[in-house]
Amino acid sequence: MSVYSLKSSKGPLFPLRSILVFLIALFGFYVCYFSFNQITLESKDNLISGEEQLRTPCGRRAVPNELMQYVHFPKPASYNRGECACNPVRFFVIITMQRSGSGWFETLLNSHPNVSSNGEIFSIRKRRENASSILRTLDKLYNLDWHTSAAKNECTAAFGLKWMLNQGLMGHHKDIVNYLNKKGVMVIFLFRRNTLRRIISVLANDYDRKTKQLNGTHKSHVHSKEEAEILARFKPKLDVAALVPSIRNAEQSMADCLDHFSSTRHMILFYEDVIRDPNALSRVQEFLGVPVMRLFSRHVKIHTSPLPDLVDNWDDVNEELNGTEYAHFTDSADYVK
Template identity: 40%
Template structure:
């Protein structure tokens, strides 16, 4: 062994190699420990941060949207979903509502017609709301009243327990029971001009509302045409019902028995395009 010059080097190598390996392993273990420590600390910090924000999370509750109503696209502007302030529509919230107004002149049978509408479980017609002066005193009170009606916050005898599908009111109707015993004397001289004025007023109203969805209803049609009330229900998009009224007609008999100077009226209208009024039967 003493004669071999490489034996000493071998011994040195044999002794030093384990020391280098131990140092490297220690370094590897140290680095691994540091990495694990940093990873664990980061996980803990994330958990602490999550718990710290948990009390401030605002999770919005998205209500299920109403299903698309089975209507034509052109009808969409006429369909509304009121949100009353005085109560919750609950199961009726997704039930579409249509608004309407009954435009009428005096003594036209609109009161009876309205009772027929209110006989329907899904229609609420609130009568002549603006007969009370304070409600029509200015634009603010008019808008406020209309908002209550069309928002279903107007509670009256016309309000329904069922889901309302059509709600409206009546405009310009004055009626008194004393008229039942009154037989007017018509001014024959002004009769033709007055009839022309009514025609012009009607034409202006139709022209004004020509861009608004509407239906024209004649008293004679409601009295004699059994399908007219069905047409009206279809117009309002409500289920068809057999409509009845408890209102009693106060004028009975032929029209000739209701006018004191009937002979003068006949002479005035005969030969004009108003002559058909003389033969009309308004009895129900």
């Protein structure tokens, strides 16, 4: 075999080498293309993740697990909370009875820059016609779409209302309890220990509603000593025969309320305690999760005199209660600070 024949036998290797180089180049191109796509996809994922964080930047890291359901980040339909969107809000309701100091108590809460209590929103009958209307009203309130003079700003940290027992609360208590627990609403029970004083205040307020003693205007609460003195001049005459049953009915209503709403996260507060205990309001603020500070009110108390000076037929009232479980109501010791 000649040398030329040996060399010619190597000829077919050239196209094989070309094919091999082409395949290697193609594989390299594929690897580079795949890697580039992976980087692009990761970048897009990171961008999307960043956008998601921008849309939902709020966290509950500083909130204990047991309180997690009571911390909210509402998104009102009527305005944008803006920079306050991540300011956590706690929902609350003050459950009380007429003439139990709730008006004064609510002004104290509203003196706090981070608290908005919106009054008796269920005093309007159509809002409490049935359970559905009640829950719709509560949804609007707790979405922060409820605008009253009590509203502070978008950074409110505690938002709620005042609710009387006779404003649909007891009649629909099962639906309301379920709503409060599901929505994470905290309850403040505010009652008055001395039911006799509450009855006197109710009668005096009813009288002024009819007579309008202050220049033809009815005022349940006053802001001056002069106005308070005018309203305090009226001394109601109590129905002695109905007095003990009235006290028992009021106390039974309070007991029933506490029983119905016992499953909620709540605190029990008495008007007399707020007056006498300097730490009572601090405990309320801690319960609501707001900074503790000194609270104030412009309300001036109307009935400051001893009980014998507030009732037209005091001797009859005193005799009726003497020897009963309510005899201590005739003593002002449970009221004086």
